[in-house]
Amino acid sequence: xxxxxxxxxxxxxxxxxxxxxxxxxxxxxxxxxxxxxxxxxxxxxxxxxxxxxxxxxxxxxxxxxxxxxxxxxxxxxxxxxxxxxxxxxxxxxxxxxxxxxxxxxxxxxxxxxxxxxxxxxxxxxxxxxxxxxxxxxxxxxxxxxxxxxxxxxxxxxxxxxxxxxxxxxxxxxxxxxxxxxxxxxxxxxxxxxxxxxxxxxxxxxxxxxxxxxxxxxxxxxxxxxxxxxxxxxxxxxxxxxxxxxxxxxxxxxxxxxxxxxxxxxxxxxxxxxxxxxxxxxxxxxxxxxxxxxxxxxxxxxxxxxxxxxxxxxxxxxxxxxxxxxxxxxxxxxxxxxxxxxxxxxxxxxxxxxxxxxxxxxxxxxxxxxxxxxxxxxxxxxxxxxxxxxxxxxxxxxxxxxxxxxxxxxxxxxxx
Amino acid sequence: xxxxxxxxxxxxxxxxxxxxxxxxxxxxxxxxxxxxxxxxxxxxxxxxxxxxxxxxxxxxxxxxxxxxxxxxxxxxxxxxxxxxxxxxxxxxxxxxxxxxxxxxxxxxxxxxxxxxxxxxxxxxxxxxxxxxxxxxxxxxxxxxxxxxxxxxxxxxxxxxxxxxxxxxxxxxxxxxxxxxxxxxxxxxxxxxxxxxxxxxxxxxxxxxxxxxxxxxxxxxxxxxxxxxxxxxxxxxxxxxxxxxxxxxxxxxxxxxxxxxxxxxxxxxxxxxxxxxxxxxxxxxxxxxxxxxxxxxxxxxxxxxxxxxxxxxxxxxxxxxxxxxxxxxxxxxxxxxxxxxxxxxxxxxxxxxxxxxxx
Numbered sequence: 024x025x026x027x028x029x030x031x032x033x034x035x036x037x038x039x040x041x042x043x044x045x046x047x048x049x050x051x052x053x054x055x056x057x058x059x060x061x062x063x064x065x066x067x068x069x070x071x072x073x074x075x076x077x078x079x080x081x082x083x084x085x086x087x088x089x090x091x092x093x094x095x096x097x098x099x100x101x102x103x104x105x106x107x108x109x110x111x112x113x114x115x116x117x118x119x120x121x122x123x124x125x126x127x128x129x130x131x132x133x134x135x136x137x138x139x140x141x142x143x144x145x146x147x148x149x150x151x152x153x154x155x156x157x158x159x160x161x162x163x164x165x166x167x168x169x170x171x172x173x174x175x176x177x178x179x180x181x182x183x184x185x186x187x188x189x190x191x192x193x194x195x196x197x198x199x200x201x202x203x204x205x206x207x208x209x210x211x212x213x214x215x216x217x218x219x220x221x222x223x224x225x226x227x228x229x230x231x232x233x234x235x236x237x238x239x240x241x242x243x244x245x246x247x248x249x250x251x252x253x254x255x256x257x258x259x260x261x262x263x264x265x266x267x268x269x270x271x272x273x274x275x276x277x278x279x280x281x282x283x284x285x286x287x288x289x290x291x292x293x294x295x296x297x298x299x300x301x302x303x304x305x306x307x308x309x310x311x312x313x314x315x316x317x318x319x320x321x322x323x324x325x326x327x328x329x330x331x332x333x334x335x336x337x338x339x340x341x342x343x344x345x346x347x348x349x350x351x352x353x354x355x356x357x358x359x360x361x362x363x364x365x366x367x368x369x370x371x372x373x374x375x376x377x378x379x380x381x382x383x384x385x386x387x388x389x390x391x392x393x394x395x396x397x398x399x400x401x402x403x404x405x406x407x408x409x410x411x412x413x414x415x416x417x418x419x420x421x422x423x424x425x426x427x428x429x430x431x432x433x434x435x436x437x438x
Numbered sequence: 439x440x441x442x443x444x445x446x447x448x449x450x451x452x453x454x455x456x457x458x459x460x461x462x463x464x465x466x467x468x469x470x471x472x473x474x475x476x477x478x479x480x481x482x483x484x485x486x487x488x489x490x491x492x493x494x495x496x497x498x499x500x501x502x503x504x505x506x507x508x509x510x511x512x513x514x515x516x517x518x519x520x521x522x523x524x525x526x527x528x529x530x531x532x533x534x535x536x537x538x539x540x541x542x543x544x545x546x547x548x549x550x551x552x553x554x555x556x557x558x559x560x561x562x563x564x565x566x567x568x569x570x571x572x573x574x575x576x577x578x579x580x581x582x583x584x585x586x587x588x589x590x591x592x593x594x595x596x597x598x599x600x601x602x603x604x605x606x607x608x609x610x611x612x613x614x615x616x617x618x619x620x621x622x623x624x625x626x627x628x629x630x631x632x633x634x635x636x637x638x639x640x641x642x643x644x645x646x647x648x649x650x651x652x653x654x655x656x657x658x659x660x661x662x663x664x665x666x667x668x669x670x671x672x673x674x675x676x677x678x679x680x681x682x683x684x685x686x687x688x689x690x691x692x693x694x695x696x697x698x699x700x701x702x703x704x705x706x707x708x709x710x711x712x713x714x715x716x717x718x719x720x721x722x723x724x725x726x727x728x729x730x731x732x733x734x735x736x737x738x739x740x741x742x743x744x745x746x747x748x749x750x751x752x753x754x755x756x757x758x759x760x761x762x763x764x765x766x767x768x769x770x771x772x773x774x775x776x777x778x779x780x781x782x783x784x785x786x787x788x789x790x791x792x793x794x795x796x
Contacts, residue, residue: 049616052616053616053617053618053619054618056618056619056622057618057622060622067649067650070648070649070650070651071648071649073651074647074648074649074651075648142477143467143470143474144467144468144474144477144478144481145467145468146467146468146477146478146481146482147477147480147481150481150484150485156774157770160723160727160769160770160774161727161766161769161770161773162727162728162730162741162766162769163727164730164731164733164734164741165730165741165762165765165766165769166766168741168744168745168758169759169762169763169766172758172759172762176756176759348473349473377633377634377635378634380634380636380637381636381731381734383636383734384733384734391634391636391637391640394640395640398640398644404644404645405645405648408637408640408641408644408645411637412633412637412641415632415633415634415637416629416632416633419631419632419633420632
């Protein structure tokens, strides 16, 4: 048996010449590609420098400290005398503001619609299907234009023309909920929270409440584990502990730490203004409404496919043991479906943040909108484009990081 | 014990609850239990409110003259009216290719011919639409006046045709065992997927000329941005397909003596793309919908020209909704049609059977 292989021993072996050695060819190929890429990037960079100097610009970031000399319609306090950097900061905060509210609302709506998609009730099922198909298959931009045109067609905030006397009745629109919420061309006014002077004194109690809730959770889990039981009810008990400590603090602290402010209408003659409450501009309403309704359609599909990924035997087994349909959903289906749903769900959050850049179409001053204005005002488009892209990239990376952490935790739970 | 003689009669039972016919259907699907009935009532309320709003809107408020008086504008925008036949001819070429492709798809030789035709159709349509400078039959029409649905379709068409091969290369690169190639592909895909499309369009519109040193046509720049953006997403779709191919496939092919390139092109890719068809079509639908974003960089696609036309005509100030509804319906028909076709292909090719409803 050694004889047959002896024909291929070392003395007969011809070394592969260098130009035919696959290992070397692979590295040559890769280095070639790398060289082309690097050369291309360098050429672009050189072109950039040459062309910028030709039109009298440079790549410095000094302009960030100059006055912005434009206004931002909403968000953190900002005047045109503040620096460009402050303007960018305001843009980032506005993007985060609409994204944060949007993520919460879209998750709630999307989950409801996703479960409705699987309902055995024919009508509910069809309604959810129509919702998902309509909102998934039309461009977000068109939806934004549509919502803005609807919002701008709301009634104007003024007294009735016939009764233009100062005390005449204020016209109430069809959507208004007297005396809580008003919707008009001036924007929407909803009940809002106002922090009182003594809020700072209440804050330690809130922290204590959080710690107390954590302790209750930990103790309940520990005791249940010791007795080899399931820690049923620990969530409710933790919430109860939180509320209890918070209320004790509320009673001890003098004054009112947080006040609920209900918007009122005021003004003389034909001009009426909102006073107090939580004011939402038309632009904010349009971008929020558009993002929530669009993303919720995709989240609904994520939830539906996550639930459908559960083997049917699970449902049959649960039915055989007498679980009601609601119990099945809460105790059997959702805990398992979560594992499938959460990764694509976080991806949808990422899409929502990126899609918030369409705010420019409805005039909401988000990061992209502010960046474009800065580019127009200062002419330093190169720096501002790359700065803006870097900020979006950081936001995406942070969300991806959260996704990875969640994924890892989920896998540990599975073992 | 009493025994039943054949003549004793059992006590009469109530007739069974109807489970067939319209009544049975209603009972089963809408009023089966208390909670089900509640759901039905809630849904009926929603349907009622929506229907009332829609009926009121259509019969009392809506004025669709904003649509009917602007149809040509929506279709070809500012393209010269006397040359409108060129847009019709281009559309005819695409529709003809689609229909004939469906007919000849099973014939392998013809399929290759048609692939070449598809490739040739892009420059051909470009020449038909843009024309040749100085010619009398096909006078030059600058891309700056391409607008409306014409521009939307051109952006989508070029984007789809151009981004697929780049996406395939990127997906192969990311799965490659050559470290530098893999790193470059991964960096590209993740960078692009981390930023919104509008930032890329902004880059293409405002600072790309500074990088290349000469002026590129603004429509071409938008097409390039769309293509490069969606190539990254397509790469991820195709990578999913590649991961689903068992390693034994390429091992078997190599054992038969195929070299690595042939293994990839003949064995792995065709299977991977077939598996990835649903997600690929999903990406194409996103691309089609996202062509609207070029209106943010002031190109006049279907969305942009609608917005611009409405802004310039105060008589339609209160009828913008109608226009956006109409435009939205156009996008819906195309997107829904694509996803419907993809689902047909999916259920036709996979023998796994559908998922059971929970």
